[in-house]
Amino acid sequence: MFARARSEEDGPLNAVPLVGGVPSPSSALRAHRLRTIGLAGALLAVALVALAAANMPHAARGGAPARVQTQRHAASSYAVAPSVLPELDSYGFPVLTDVLPKDGSRVVWGICGPGRIAGDFTAALSAMGAKIGAVGAGSLPNALDRATDFARLFRIPRAYGSYEELARDSSVQAVYIATTNNAHFANARLMLLHGKHVLLEKPATVGSAEFAQLVKLAAERDLLFVTNFWTRFFPAIKWAKAVARSGLLGDVVHVQGDMAFQAVRVPGGDRFSLASLGGGAMLDMGCYLVQFAALFLPQPVGGNAPGDARGFDVRALGQVEGGVDTDVAFVVAAGGASASFGTSLRRSSNFALSIYCAHGKIEIDGPANCPVRASYALYDDAASKREPPVPCCGQPLLEQRSFVQPLPTFPPRLLARRGYPNGMGFAYAASAFERCLYTDGCRSLDELPTAEQQLIVDLTAEVFAHIGIYQNVSGM
Ligand SMILES: NC(=O)C1=CN([C@@H]2O[C@H](COP(=O)(O)OP(=O)(O)OC[C@H]3O[C@@H](n4cnc5c(N)ncnc54)[C@H](OP(=O)(O)O)[C@@H]3O)[C@@H](O)[C@H]2O)C=CC1
Numbered sequence: 443m444f445a446r447a448r449s450e451e452d453g454p455l456n457a458v459p460l461v462g463g464v465p466s467p468s469s470a471l472r473a474h475r476l477r478t479i480g481l482a483g484a485l486l487a488v489a490l491v492a493l494a495a496a497n498m499p500h501a502a503r504g505g506a507p508a509r510v511q512t513q514r515h516a517a518s519s520y521a522v523a524p525s526v527l528p529e530l531d532s533y534g535f536p537v538l539t540d541v542l543p544k545d546g547s548r549v550v551w552g553i554c555g556p557g558r559i560a561g562d563f564t565a566a567l568s569a570m571g572a573k574i575g576a577v578g579a580g581s582l583p584n585a586l587d588r589a590t591d592f593a594r595l596f597r598i599p600r601a602y603g604s605y606e607e608l609a610r611d612s613s614v615q616a617v618y619i620a621t622t623n624n625a626h627f628a629n630a631r632l633m634l635l636h637g638k639h640v641l642l643e644k645p646a647t648v649g650s651a652e653f654a655q656l657v658k659l660a661a662e663r664d665l666l667f668v669t670n671f672w673t674r675f676f677p678a679i680k681w682a683k684a685v686a687r688s689g690l691l692g693d694v695v696h697v698q699g700d701m702a703f704q705a706v707r708v709p710g711g712d713r714f715s716l717a718s719l720g721g722g723a724m725l726d727m728g729c730y731l732v733q734f735a736a737l738f739l740p741q742p743v744g745g746n747a748p749g750d751a752r753g754f755d756v757r758a759l760g761q762v763e764g765g766v767d768t769d770v771a772f773v774v775a776a777g778g779a780s781a782s783f784g785t786s787l788r789r790s791s792n793f794a795l796s797i798y799c800a801h802g803k804i805e806i807d808g809p810a811n812c813p814v815r816a817s818y819a820l821y822d823d824a825a826s827k828r829e830p831p832v833p834c835c836g837q838p839l840l841e842q843r844s845f846v847q848p849l850p851t852f853p854p855r856l857l858a859r860r861g862y863p864n865g866m867g868f869a870y871a872a873s874a875f876e877r878c879l880y881t882d883g884c885r886s887l888d889e890l891p892t893a894e895q896q897l898i899v900d901l902t903a904e905v906f907a908h909i910g911i912y913q914n915v916s917g918m
């Protein structure tokens with residue numbers, strides 16, 4: 443297994459030194475900013491600073507320039523700590539040696555629902571050196587045989603033909619749940635009740651109340667409970683988030699994304715087309731887009747808007763077939779910014795994401811749910827003031843930069859089990875989960891705080907309210 447080191451391509455038009463792989467202010471950039479301010483701006487700035495200094499409390503004085511201030515990160519600056527990106531070993535796996543117990547012990551994982559994505563996740567777990575103690579199947583026929591086959595492939599010591607047996611295995615401390623969406627709530631509840639930490643595949647639960655119940659249960663039992671939005675743990679996403687929050691490009695104004703694929707219908711129904719399995723485009727892919735809205739939009743301010751979910755304004759139009767959404771267009775707005783998204787089971791797309799800011803744009807290459815590359819472009823705002831003026835469309839660039847982090851390589855022995863793209867990227871989320879378990883008092887991950895997971899479920903439920911599906915889904 444060999445992983446190339448992270449790299450930055452497409453060098454900047456004006457060099458911007460990096461701090462931890464994200465931009466920090468350079469003299470070139472500062473010079474550019476000064477040029478763009480102009481005399482009138484400078485006079486206005488002097489007047490405003492004098493006025494502000496007279497009225498502001500001491501702590502608020504002398505902060506970052508106005509254009510880097512966002513509602514969410516009023517104190518953000520261009521310099522971002524190197525710890526933004528995970529430390530990787532020479533194979534590309536996140537380093538855990540600094541937190542692993544000295545006695546050589548390690549968290550023991552169990553796998554619940556040995557289907558397609560569980561194969562990818564387990565391959566990543568075993569490649570990163572994690573300990574897997576047991577696997578349990580329990581929804582489809584021949585559960586024990588299928589669990590036994592899975593156990594043989596991944597050299598897992600124990601296989602069970604029911605989820606209850608897995609839950610009762612006292613050697614297992616953390617369970618990864620990859621059953622169909624409808625079963626997430628019951629399986630997560632079962633594992634939490636048996637004292638297991640839970641990493642639950644997206645889209646967590648179908649309804650908001652169910653998610654809140656799981657959070658409460660985990661808190662009562664002092665357990666870690668996380669939705670496996672693995673997206674949040676990819677270095678390219680962490681880099682893009684740091685760029686967005688650095689203020690380099692100004693405030694986020696609009697986020698745009700599309701995630702769609704042509705679902706092949708299986709006779710008798712499948713996890714995409716059956717409402718009883720929690721099917722539909724929103725729960726399969728749209729939830730990733732909602733997750734991006736929660737990540738990149740500013741916090742809502744002020745009162746509740748129509749279609750409100752905790753201050754976020756949500757609108758949606760959707761095609762519904764057999765009780766599931768097959769095509770949805772939706773908008774989420776907050777804090778003066780908006781996001782527009784499409785998701786579908788009736789067409790394809792490249793799963794890319796764009797974050798449009800006041801002075802530039804961040805692109806996350808598809809598949810943005812598990813990306814290896816992101817980039818930004820800083821526009822030359824001064825160009826629009828030059829004579830002759832530049833045409834309206836296509837702002838000249840001041841600089842552009844991209845970030846690439848190749849994935850750890852799939853072990854050849856397990857290639858046959860590969861189900862979805864970029865599966866080795868599960869190592870990022872699994873490592874963060876394990877790291878938390880070795881850290882005193884850690885019961886929530888910075889990359890995806892519990893409250894934000896609840897928000898994602900709530901916003902998704904709001905989309906469902908607009909298109910009239912998945913109402914009153916108690917127990918799902
Ligand atoms: N993070 C990511 O990138 C991805 C996440 N996912 C999520 O993972 C979960 C599983 O997806 P995937 O692995 O593709 O699913 P699979 O179709 O492979 O099924 C997973 C498991 O669900 C149960 N199951 C499958 N079909 C049925 C059915 N018709 N009725 C009842 N139970 C069934 C089986 O459990 P058992 O073996 O125990 O009987 C099966 O092993 C979903 O929640 C999905 O959203 C999926 C793909 C990518």
Ligand SMILES: O=C1OC[C@@H](O)[C@H](O)[C@H]1O
Nearest residue numbers: 644703725726727811862
């Ligand atoms: O999580 C997922 O990401 C990729 C999709 O193709 C898949 O269906 C979905 O479950």
